[in-house]
Amino acid sequence: MRELLKKHRELLRFAVVGGISFVITMSVNYGLKFTVLRTHPVTALIVGVLVATIFSYVANREWSFRTRGGRERAHEAALFFLFSGVALGLNALPQWFSRYVLHLQPPRLSPFGVEVADFVSGIIIGTLLGTAFRWWAFKKWVFPEEDGRPRAVPAEAAEDPDIHDSKAA
Template identity: 90%
Template sequence: MRELLKRHRELLRFAVVGGISFVITMSVDYGLKFTVLRTHPVTALILGVLVATIFSYVANREWSFRTRGGRERAHEAALFFLFSGVALGLNALPQWFSRYVLDLQVPRLSPVGVEVADFVSGIVIGTLLGTAFRWWAFKKWVFPDEDARLAVVAEDPDIQDRKAA
């Protein structure tokens, strides 16, 4: 079991960051949707995902993919936010489809029915689509080289001097 966890450490860390990001997304989404953005539920979801994405960049770079790299930090950040923007669209698409194509909103549904449809389409299906895309894109494009940051640490004499002290 320990070997399995060690082998999939990156994925497990990515999942933890994703879980925390999920809580951030839901908190912002429902906080806005039930207050200032009552008539704009997709906008509330997008803002929730945006706040969570900022957290996600820092946590993924410094923890989930801490040994991966291969790009200048500005290029890496630009790619991270570009792919996160695509994932944001994937995240919002099911709720948009549910609300505006299937017309799953009041008066066709009760307010509780609308919330269930929003939760299933936006939070469950949208999050699964966005997460699968992020995992693939981050490993393939944003943090492409395994152990790239370990190599930089090993070659940096200032870091080696601090370790020795």
């Protein structure tokens, strides 16, 4: 089991960051949707995703993909936010489709029915689409090189190859 976890460490970390980002998205989305953006649910979702994306960049760069690199930081950040923008569109598309093509909104649905439709389309389906796209794009384009950013090694470990090897494992 330990080998499996070690082998998929990057994916697991990406999933943890995604889980925290999901909570941020939901909190901001519903906070806005039930207060100042009552008549603009897609906008509330987009704002929630944007706030979570800023957190996600820092967490993914410094934790999930901390040893990956290959790009200058400004170029990396630009690509991250470009692909996150595409993912934002993918995230919002199912809710937009649900609301404005399928007309799953008042008066056709009750308030509870609208919330269920928005949750399934925007939060579940949209998040799955956006997450799958981000995983592919970040590994392929944003953080393309494995071991592109070696982890910092304490000074005493840098002088002793045995310590360095055990810390890197």
